[in-house]
Amino acid sequence: MKKIRLLLCVALIATTSQVFGQGQIIDFLKAGQADANTLSQAYLLPYGEMLGVNLNSGWYNTAKVHKIGGFDITFSTSYTTAPNSKKSFDPSSLDLKAVAPENTGMAPTMAGSKSSSMGFYMKDDPSKTNIIDMKGAGADYFVSPMIQAAVGLPFHTEIMGRFMPTMGYGDYGEASLWGIGLKHSIKDYIPFVKRVPFLQASVLAAYTDFGAKLGVSNTGSLEGIGTGTGNLETSAGAFTSRLLVGINVPVVSFYTGLGYGTTTSNFDIIGDFTGYEDTNNPIALDYKTSGFDFNAGMRLRFAIFSLHADYTVGEYSVITAGVGINFR
Structure with a gap:
């Protein structure tokens, strides 16, 4: 179990390092703290x-719920x-105070191609010399392994949990x-579904x-930014509510979820x-998303394995793909 938790930690840190390992965000500090946050x-x-x-x-x-136990x-x-649509953005739409883009084109986000770039220069510099070269990182995906468990409770309900204690991976x-x-x-609440043994319906x-x-640092290799060390601290919360419908027959089952x-x-x-x-704790960013999505999948079950x-x-x-041990 400890090895699995370490795998989760390594995968999540590796994905984050893909974006921040090149020092791109620290480089934005050349524009000053306000514009560095806007660009980031x-x-x-x-x-x-x-x-x-x-x-x-x-x-x-x-979509099926475990029996008690x-x-x-x-x-x-x-x-x-x-x-x-998320691999580039229009820098002219940003409220930049000290810097300006080198042209009217689109600038890459971290999901943009590594071959794409956009320069930025100080607005008060008559020579318009670029001090920032914003480059795509090619990080257009995010991978997260997950281990979780579920237990059946009374009243046709089950509780699920996923947990990884704080795990470190060396100095990374x-x-x-x-x-x-x-x-x-909710199968028993729907007359048609209730009468068909292989149909399942639930809410989640x-x-x-x-x-x-x-850890993030600059050893002085980024011109215009003095040496400094610190941490990139990430926190995130995600809530989902879904209606699940499925077909359960021997060996194979199908499921869909709208949420x-x-x-x-x-x-x-x-x-x-x-x-x-001088920049102390220079970057602070927050993102919020909301919306509907739909998924469909299939599960193969062989005795207790799936x-x-x-x-x-x-x-x-x-x-999403995975393996599991299932009982009742």
């Missing part, structure tokens, strides 16, 4: 939204991709996660909380970075 907010938008969407995934692989333990991985960082959910069968509500800390989710995510760089201007996979259709697409 636009640049990291796909990451903030993909994180929240991903945390709302993987909660179920059937029944349980399952499931390990799954969710792969979220950013749409093309640490991450933690927990979540809780409830699923309740679940919440996931995530936190991570990743509404809300997510919040916050990114703060905590530390001291001096140079162009395999499942599903696809979620929404602004951000999600593919």
Whole structure:
């Protein structure tokens, strides 16, 4: 179990490092703290939204509710991709105080191609020399492995939980996660569904909380920014409510879910970075998303073992696949 939790930690830290390892956000501090936050907010938008969407995934692989005392333990991985509309942004729409884009084109977000870039220069510089080269990071996906368990309760209800205590991975960082959910069968409330043994219907509500800390630093290699060290501290919360409908027959079952989710995510760089201007705890960003999505999937069950996979259709697409042990 400890190895699985370490795998979760490594995967989440690795995805974050993909964005921040190149020092791009620290580089934005050349524009001053106000513009650095404005640029970072636009640049990291796909990451903030993909994180929240991903945390709302993987909660179920059937519409059926466990009987009293029944349980399952499931390990799954969710792969979220950013749409093309989130791979660039219009810098002219930003309220930039000190810097301006080098042209009227679109600038890449962190999900943009590594070959795309946009320069920014100080507005009071008559030579219009670029001090920032905003580059795409090619980070147009987010992957999170997850382990969770569910137990059947009275009144056709089951409780679900996911948990990863604070786990560190060397000097790279640490991450933690927990979540809780409830699923309740509504089959008996629907006359047609009640009379068909293989049809299932239920409702689900679940919440996931995530936190991570990743070290960031500048050794002086970024011109215009003095040396400094600190941490990127990430926190996110995701809530989903869903209507589930499924068909359960021997060996194979199919399930669909229509739901509404809300997510919040916050990114703060905590530390001291001096140079162009004194910056203490210089970056503080927050993102909020909400909306409907729909998924459909299939599960294969062999005795107590199962395999499942599903696809979620929404602004951000999600593919989830996993294995599990199921009883009753």
